[in-house]
Amino acid sequence: MAGSQNPVMANIDGEVVFERAVLDRYLESLKSLAISEIRKEVDSFRESISTKVTLDAPPGKNGLIGFDESTQTGGDFRVKHAILDRQLEQISGSRTEDRAIYYIERLRKYVSSDRKEGLDLNRWQDYDEIITDSFWNVESRDRSEMHDAGYWGNFVPLIPRQLMLRYTKPGDLVLEPFMGAGTTLFEAVSIDRNYLGVDIIGELVEKARAKVSGSMTKSKYFLYTGNSCETDFSSLLRENGFEASDLVIMHPPYHDIIHFTDDPRDLSNASSLDGFLLQFSRIAASCVSTLRPGGYLAAVIGDKYASGEWVPLGFLVMQELARTGLILKSIVVKNFNRTRGKRGQERLWRYRALAGGYYVFKHEYILVFRKPA
Numbered sequence: 001m002a003g004s005q006n007p008v009m010a011n012i013d014g015e016v017v018f019e020r021a022v023l024d025r026y027l028e029s030l031k032s033l034a035i036s037e038i039r040k041e042v043d044s045f046r047e048s049i050s051t052k053v054t055l056d057a058p059p060g061k062n063g064l065i066g067f068d069e070s071t072q073t074g075g076d077f078r079v080k081h082a083i084l085d086r087q088l089e090q091i092s093g094s095r096t097e098d099r100a101i102y103y104i105e106r107l108r109k110y111v112s113s114d115r116k117e118g119l120d121l122n123r124w125q126d127y128d129e130i131i132t133d134s135f136w137n138v139e140s141r142d143r144s145e146m147h148d149a150g151y152w153g154n155f156v157p158l159i160p161r162q163l164m165l166r167y168t169k170p171g172d173l174v175l176e177p178f179m180g181a182g183t184t185l186f187e188a189v190s191i192d193r194n195y196l197g198v199d200i201i202g203e204l205v206e207k208a209r210a211k212v213s214g215s216m217t218k219s220k221y222f223l224y225t226g227n228s229c230e231t232d233f234s235s236l237l238r239e240n241g242f243e244a245s246d247l248v249i250m251h252p253p254y255h256d257i258i259h260f261t262d263d264p265r266d267l268s269n270a271s272s273l274d275g276f277l278l279q280f281s282r283i284a285a286s287c288v289s290t291l292r293p294g295g296y297l298a299a300v301i302g303d304k305y306a307s308g309e310w311v312p313l314g315f316l317v318m319q320e321l322a323r324t325g326l327i328l329k330s331i332v333v334k335n336f337n338r339t340r341g342k343r344g345q346e347r348l349w350r351y352r353a354l355a356g357g358y359y360v361f362k363h364e365y366i367l368v369f370r371k372p373a
């Protein structure tokens, strides 16, 4: 092995474990080889990391393979086999020594950095779960744990999860002025984000509180029944010991498509589109005022039809948000799964679409904004 010992300690359930210093020395030693030798060496290394080893003892001094006492500095380094193999494949596929050394150095940097909380761009290859495309085709909703698809109007858990993984780190505060049945709350507590949510339907808030109170979590959560239009979110945060929010998620009613309550303060009862947008923009302004500079706001919204016209609610809401001074970062289009209301009525919708000259809604938007730093 390139004048150094085999740095592999173990491959356990798809994760390869190394003594960090040994691996670094091994990578460094590759740099003195000719390209043909680098390829040969790296190919045999790839083979050795794909051998699964089961240890009786956890990896550590007694469980090591190829462990050398003198190198016990820097601790263990764990990495998914697939991620490491991809990087090694790049090294062995290099045509020139310069290129191979470039990939070796990149891997050394990766090995030397511990994963920070939140996104660590030195280890960007680790984030397979995070979607970076602007079209999200979500097949089915997650009914696991606390999630309940029974509430008409909730979004798929993947939406808040993606947003929180991408734009927050553990301990950050997520603010949600339309919390509904608690989809964001349940995802937040499962990944150690703090959460503050408000909804006008007290029953929903209390049901969500009851569900989450049984979960083991480090997160702090603050749930309120109220009208977000009249809520001073900055004061509410301060009362709970927070100076600022790190991410705001807004999933308002899509105007009057679903009436959530008979309460006139409910945005789904706004008597006009302008009235809806006015209420929405008030809530947005109050939420934005809590957002730390550099923090993100995401609004999830679909369009609607009224009197034979496509009403671009998504674009109108986007304009309101842009007026608050936020910078638009992305318009994500998410496919729209059948709602309970439309289930079994595809043929009727298809007929109506053909007759009316329009297209049946199959998408909604996730509008991502950032507060200037």
Ligand SMILES: C[S@@+](CC[C@H](N)C(=O)[O-])C[C@H]1O[C@@H](n2cnc3c(N)ncnc32)[C@H](O)[C@@H]1O
Pocket: 151, 153, 154, 155, 156, 177, 178, 179, 180, 181, 182, 183, 184, 198, 199, 200, 201, 204, 226, 227, 228, 229, 251, 252, 253, 254, 260, 265, 266, 267, 268
């Ligand atoms: C589209 S749903 C949000 C669903 C949520 N994302 C979930 O997954 O459960 C919109 C929510 O806004 C709430 N709402 C409407 N007007 C409100 C207002 N003025 N203040 C607070 N909540 C309001 C409704 O009660 C409803 O639960």
